[in-house]
Amino acid sequence: MISKDALFAVSLFPYLGFLWFITRSGKMPRLALIGFYMTLVFVAVTIPAGIYAKVVYGEALANVDWLHGGAEFFLTLSNILIVLGFRQAVMQAKQGSTEG
Numbered sequence: 001m002i003s004k005d006a007l008f009a010v011s012l013f014p015y016l017g018f019l020w021f022i023t024r025s026g027k028m029p030r031l032a033l034i035g036f037y038m039t040l041v042f043v044a045v046t047i048p049a050g051i052y053a054k055v056v057y058g059e060a061l062a063n064v065d066w067l068h069g070g071a072e073f074f075l076t077l078s079n080i081l082i083v084l085g086f087r088q089a090v091m092q093a094k095q096g097s098t099e100g
Contacts, residue, residue, distance in 0.1 A: 012043070032085025038078035046071045 002010075019036060022028045028036075049071045050061040057064050061071065 015039070029085035029089040031088060032082045035078045035081030035083075035085055038074065038081055042071065042074035042078055045074050 019040075022033065022036065046061065049067045053059050053061045053064040053067050061068050
């Protein structure tokens, strides 16, 4: 059985491939693309926060509210940027179709 930590580490490679392809395509709304990259910031913050929670508190990150909430903030921020980026693209597409 694969551990959740190993699965988490392995899942990073397909995500990096996804980022590489959408960046190269040039078709992703810029704000949404920033949001997808912010997900890497979330990962980069979550890993040390999880280690800190385990070492200092002897608990999983999910059980240390202030650390967990701080890490989850970055996921929330990335999701907001993705949604706003696609919203902006949809609004521009609608405006372009009514003008043309």
